Amino acid sequence: MNKKDFSRRDFLLKASAIGAVAIGGSSVLAACGGKEGASQAPAAAPAAPEAAPQTASVTCDDLSGLTDQEKQMRTALQYVDETTIADKRCDNCQLYIEPEGDSPCGGCKILKGPIAPAGYCTSWAAKQA
Template identity: 30%
Template sequence: MENRRRFIGHAVSLALSLVGGATLIGCGGNGGGSKTGTLADSTANPDKDALARFGGNCDDFSKLKEKDYEVRKNLGYQKSSPTEETQCQHCNLWLPPREKESCGGCTLFTGPIEPQGTCTYWAPRQS
């Protein structure tokens, strides 16, 4: 029962975040008429968005902004999963590390993601 409540709470939180982001895009994002750095850019160039989600090496948080940390926290990201089955590297949302990098990324948030990490939105890989 408690897991269901927590899941519903996270789902509502994510939905509200997505609606808020869509509202910003519809309003021009940054108020200056330019859409640089908004979700509109990432939908126009999805490869650029996927690359931006990587932080490179596990301890490199230089590209993260305060908002990025908040998203990671809200999605329940942890550097270490309690079970091997729910590790990020086994998740459908996992972006494997690029060449010469130690950490991968995630389609949900920005920055380095430990292969052994986890979050509340972990989803089994589709085969």
């Protein structure tokens, strides 16, 4: 065995060890993010905070068509027309329904009644791509 062969063997052993570490590492990372991947993924790549809401304040408080129970649901989920959390708004929530026609208010898959694009409630969930 000459020095060149030893170097090649040494290289192959190191390369396979690095590969094993890379595979093991990716498995560990996948396992760490697997259970709560949807809620954890955005935290891994935080975006710069938005400066200001993109729309002027919209009031979506006409609850005349709602039952008492539906109104209570809005209250229980602490719905507000204007969020205080810059990156959590109804219009970037998975449950938001875009406005139709000329209405500035959209809807929500779990809350009845008009929903402001800049609104927020405690059931906010990041919109999936």
